[in-house]
Amino acid sequence: MKINSSGSGVRVFIVVAALFMIAGYSYAQEQTIKLIDEKHNKPIDDVYFKYAESTGFSDAQGRISFVYRQGESLNLSHVSFGKVLFTDEQVQKALEEGFVMLTESENYLMPVTLIKVRPDGGLPSRMDLSVQNKLEHDAGSLLESVPSVSSIRKSGAYGFDPVLRGFKYDQVNLVLDGVQTASAACPNRMDPAASQIPVNMIVQAEVLKGPHNLRYGNVFGGTINFKSTAPAFKSKTTPLGRIGSSYESNGNIYRTEGVAGVSGQTVDFRMFGAYSTGEDYTDGDGKDIPAQFNRLNWGGKLGLKLSNSQKLGILVSNNVAKDVDFPALPMDLREDNTWLINASHSAVFYGKALSNWETSVYATMVDHLMDNYEKVIEPRMVDAETNADTRNYGGRSELRFDFESSHLYGGLDYRFETADGFRTREMLMGPMAGKILTDNVWQDAQVQRTGIFGEWHIHQHGFQFVVSGRLDFNSSKANNPSENFSAIYNDLDSKIVHPSVSFGGTRLFNEKVSLGMYLGMATRSPGITERYINQFPVGLDPYEMLGNPDLNPEINNQLDIVFQYQAANTNISANVFTSVLRDFISSEIREDLDPAMATSPGVRQFVNIKKALMTGFEINWTQQYTAFLSHNLSISYTHGENQVLDEALPEIPPLDFRYRLMATFAKDKLQPEILFRYSAKQDRIATSYGETKTPDFMVVDSKVSWHTKSFLTTTAGIQNLFDTAYYEHLARSVRGADARPMYSPGRSFYLTLTLSFL
The missing domain is CATH 2.60.40.1120 (Carboxypeptidase-like, regulatory domain)
Structure with a gap:
C-alpha cells in the first residue's frame, strides 16, 4: 500500500x-x-x-x-x-x-491643409506652428500662415476676417470641433467668428478647401475646422500645466496664456486663460497706426471617460474684448463679450459595422457695443453707438460605419442664428441738432438651417474614392422689420431647400506619387447680413448696404486637381481649382434710395450675379536638405472674374510667394529660421466697388528657438526685418483727414517664453 x-x-x-x-x-x-x-x-x-x-x-x-x-x-x-x-x-x-x-482612415489626399498648433518643441514641419502661436489672440492671424488664406483687416491688431481662395464671410464655413459656430454681432464684422476661437486650447486647424467635405455644415468655398485639445487620460492622476508669455516692441504688445489641470484614469480637467494688450504701432514709413486693443479669454474643458467605449466632454469659453481701435471704420469697438458652450458625447462599438457615434450640442452668445466717441472727427456732426447681439444654438449627430474596404459617415445637424441691435445717433449740428435717432440695424432677424449629410470613403488597391452629399432646409424671417425695409419688399420670409454633392478620387501610382480629382456642386442660402441688414456700411466702400430677402442661393460648381509626390526627404504638392459660380451674391447701387447717414455716398443693395468665375492654384514644396537643414516653398494665386460686368471680383488677394529656411542644432535644441514673403501687385480690381490697386512688396522675418529643457522653450525674433513699408490688398483704408491705406507694422522685436508640463 x-x-x-x-x-x-x-x-x-x-x-x-x-x-x-x-x-x-x-x-x-x-x-x-x-x-x-x-x-x-x-x-x-x-x-x-x-x-x-x-x-x-x-x-x-x-x-x-x-x-x-x-x-x-x-x-x-x-x-x-x-x-x-x-x-x-x-x-x-x-x-x-x-x-x-x-494611419488614420480619414482621406487627407483631398484638397486640405492641416495646421498643428503645438505647445512643445521639436522639429518644425510644414504643418506645425511654433509655441508663439499659442499666444495669438486672434485665430484669423494664425490662419494667415496658410498661403491660400488671407484676412480682411479693418484694425491693425484685431478682428482679422479669413478669406480662403477669394471666398469670404458666410462663404467660408468656420467651426469649432466640427460643430460650433459664432456670428458677428457687429454689422461691420469687428468680431468675426475667427476672433472668438480660444487659440491656446487649439491643437489643430483643418483648412478644407472647396465644396468637397460636407460633413461640418453647409459649405460653399471651404471649411475651417478648429480642433480643441482632446482629453489625455492617464493611468495615474497627474497634474498638468503650461504658461507662456511674449512681448513685441512695435505696439508695446504683451501676451500671456496658461493652462492648468489634472488628468486621471477617468477624468481630464483643464482651466485655460489668455490675456493680450497692445497700443498703436509704427509702420515702415514711421507713421503711427491706431491699434489699441485689450483681449481676455478664459474657460475650462472637462473630459469624462465613462467606459472604454464612451466619453463625455464639456467646453466653456468666455472672450472679452475692450477698447479696440478700428481706424478703417466709422466706429471703434467698445466692448465685445462672447460665451461659447458645448457638450459632446462619443460612443465606440466593437465587432460591429457601426463603429462610432458622436453627438454635440452648443450655444454661442455674443454681445457687442461700438461707438465713435473716441474718433477724431472734424467737424463732429453726430455721436453714434450701436448695441447689438447674436445668438447661435445647434447640434450635430454623426454615425460612422466601417466595412471591409470602406467607411461611411452619416448624420444630421441643426443651426439657429439670430441677430438684433440698434444704432443710436445724437445729432450735434444743423437743423436737427439735439435730436436722437434710432436705426433698426438687424431687425431681429433669424435663420434656421437643418441638414442631412453623408460621406462615403472607398478604399481600393491603388485608389481612394470619396462621395459626399448633403440636403439643407433653410428658413429665415425678420421678427421686427423696420417700416422703410418692409416698404421695399413684399415678403420678408424665405424658405429654401437646396442640395450639395461632391465626388472624387485619388490614384496612388506608387508609394510616392498620387493624383486626385474632385468635383463638387454646392449651394448656399444667403446669410442674415445679405438678407436683412438695414442700411449700414458693411462693405469695402462707405455705401450703406441693404439686405435682400429675395436673393437666390449661390451655386458653386468646382473642380480640384491634387498632385502629390512624397519621398523620404521631399514632399511636393500642387492643387489647381476652378469654380464656375451661378447667382453669386454681390451688390449694386440703388440710385432711388437715400442713405440714413449724410456722410454716406449712397445705398447698395445685395443682388445675385448670374455668372462669375474663380480659378487658381497652390504649390507647396518641403525638403529636408540634411539632417539639420530643411526648407519650405509655397505659392498661391486666385483669379476672380465678374462675367456680367466683365471686371474682377472684389477683394481677391494677389499672388503670394513664401520661402522658409529652417535649421536644427545641438540635438534639436537650437532652431533658427528665416521667412521670406513676396506679395505681387494686385491690379485686377473691381472699380465699381471703390477698390484700388495695391503695389507689390517683400518682407523678411527671422527667429530662433532654444529648447533648454524638455519643458522650457525660448523664442526670439524680428518681424519685418528690413522695416519695409507695405500694406495688404485686403486691408481697408484708414478714415479721416489723413486717409491712406492701413499699413502693416514696421520692424518689431519679440521674445517668447513657454513652460509646458502637458
Missing part, C-alpha cells in the same frame, strides 16, 4: 509539475506589440484588439499583449483608425519589430 501510495503521489506530482510547466511556457510566450500613430509618432491608447481568445484595449503607452498562435489573425479597431486586419505573417513581423504603425 505504501508503494502504491507513493506511486500515486509521484503521478500527482508529475501532473502538477506538467501543468505549471505548460502555464509557465504559455506565460513566457506572451508578447507585446506597441501601436503607434504613423502621422504623429505617438502611442495610440484605447485600441480594441482581438486575437484568438484574447481581447482587450491598448494601454496609455499603446501596448497590447497576447500569446502567439500560428495561423491566427489580429483584429484592431479604433474610431480614428478604422478596422485593420493583420494576417499571421504580418503578426510575426510585428512581434519581431515590436511595434505597428497605424
Whole structure:
C-alpha cells in the first residue's frame, strides 16, 4: 500500500509539475506589440484588439499583449483608425519589430491643409506652428500662415476676417470641433467668428478647401475646422500645466496664456486663460497706426471617460474684448463679450459595422457695443453707438460605419442664428441738432438651417474614392422689420431647400506619387447680413448696404486637381481649382434710395450675379536638405472674374510667394529660421466697388528657438526685418483727414517664453 501510495503521489506530482510547466511556457510566450500613430509618432491608447481568445484595449503607452498562435489573425479597431486586419505573417513581423504603425482612415489626399498648433518643441514641419502661436489672440492671424488664406483687416491688431481662395464671410464655413459656430454681432464684422476661437486650447486647424467635405455644415468655398485639445487620460492622476508669455516692441504688445489641470484614469480637467494688450504701432514709413486693443479669454474643458467605449466632454469659453481701435471704420469697438458652450458625447462599438457615434450640442452668445466717441472727427456732426447681439444654438449627430474596404459617415445637424441691435445717433449740428435717432440695424432677424449629410470613403488597391452629399432646409424671417425695409419688399420670409454633392478620387501610382480629382456642386442660402441688414456700411466702400430677402442661393460648381509626390526627404504638392459660380451674391447701387447717414455716398443693395468665375492654384514644396537643414516653398494665386460686368471680383488677394529656411542644432535644441514673403501687385480690381490697386512688396522675418529643457522653450525674433513699408490688398483704408491705406507694422522685436508640463 505504501508503494502504491507513493506511486500515486509521484503521478500527482508529475501532473502538477506538467501543468505549471505548460502555464509557465504559455506565460513566457506572451508578447507585446506597441501601436503607434504613423502621422504623429505617438502611442495610440484605447485600441480594441482581438486575437484568438484574447481581447482587450491598448494601454496609455499603446501596448497590447497576447500569446502567439500560428495561423491566427489580429483584429484592431479604433474610431480614428478604422478596422485593420493583420494576417499571421504580418503578426510575426510585428512581434519581431515590436511595434505597428497605424494611419488614420480619414482621406487627407483631398484638397486640405492641416495646421498643428503645438505647445512643445521639436522639429518644425510644414504643418506645425511654433509655441508663439499659442499666444495669438486672434485665430484669423494664425490662419494667415496658410498661403491660400488671407484676412480682411479693418484694425491693425484685431478682428482679422479669413478669406480662403477669394471666398469670404458666410462663404467660408468656420467651426469649432466640427460643430460650433459664432456670428458677428457687429454689422461691420469687428468680431468675426475667427476672433472668438480660444487659440491656446487649439491643437489643430483643418483648412478644407472647396465644396468637397460636407460633413461640418453647409459649405460653399471651404471649411475651417478648429480642433480643441482632446482629453489625455492617464493611468495615474497627474497634474498638468503650461504658461507662456511674449512681448513685441512695435505696439508695446504683451501676451500671456496658461493652462492648468489634472488628468486621471477617468477624468481630464483643464482651466485655460489668455490675456493680450497692445497700443498703436509704427509702420515702415514711421507713421503711427491706431491699434489699441485689450483681449481676455478664459474657460475650462472637462473630459469624462465613462467606459472604454464612451466619453463625455464639456467646453466653456468666455472672450472679452475692450477698447479696440478700428481706424478703417466709422466706429471703434467698445466692448465685445462672447460665451461659447458645448457638450459632446462619443460612443465606440466593437465587432460591429457601426463603429462610432458622436453627438454635440452648443450655444454661442455674443454681445457687442461700438461707438465713435473716441474718433477724431472734424467737424463732429453726430455721436453714434450701436448695441447689438447674436445668438447661435445647434447640434450635430454623426454615425460612422466601417466595412471591409470602406467607411461611411452619416448624420444630421441643426443651426439657429439670430441677430438684433440698434444704432443710436445724437445729432450735434444743423437743423436737427439735439435730436436722437434710432436705426433698426438687424431687425431681429433669424435663420434656421437643418441638414442631412453623408460621406462615403472607398478604399481600393491603388485608389481612394470619396462621395459626399448633403440636403439643407433653410428658413429665415425678420421678427421686427423696420417700416422703410418692409416698404421695399413684399415678403420678408424665405424658405429654401437646396442640395450639395461632391465626388472624387485619388490614384496612388506608387508609394510616392498620387493624383486626385474632385468635383463638387454646392449651394448656399444667403446669410442674415445679405438678407436683412438695414442700411449700414458693411462693405469695402462707405455705401450703406441693404439686405435682400429675395436673393437666390449661390451655386458653386468646382473642380480640384491634387498632385502629390512624397519621398523620404521631399514632399511636393500642387492643387489647381476652378469654380464656375451661378447667382453669386454681390451688390449694386440703388440710385432711388437715400442713405440714413449724410456722410454716406449712397445705398447698395445685395443682388445675385448670374455668372462669375474663380480659378487658381497652390504649390507647396518641403525638403529636408540634411539632417539639420530643411526648407519650405509655397505659392498661391486666385483669379476672380465678374462675367456680367466683365471686371474682377472684389477683394481677391494677389499672388503670394513664401520661402522658409529652417535649421536644427545641438540635438534639436537650437532652431533658427528665416521667412521670406513676396506679395505681387494686385491690379485686377473691381472699380465699381471703390477698390484700388495695391503695389507689390517683400518682407523678411527671422527667429530662433532654444529648447533648454524638455519643458522650457525660448523664442526670439524680428518681424519685418528690413522695416519695409507695405500694406495688404485686403486691408481697408484708414478714415479721416489723413486717409491712406492701413499699413502693416514696421520692424518689431519679440521674445517668447513657454513652460509646458502637458
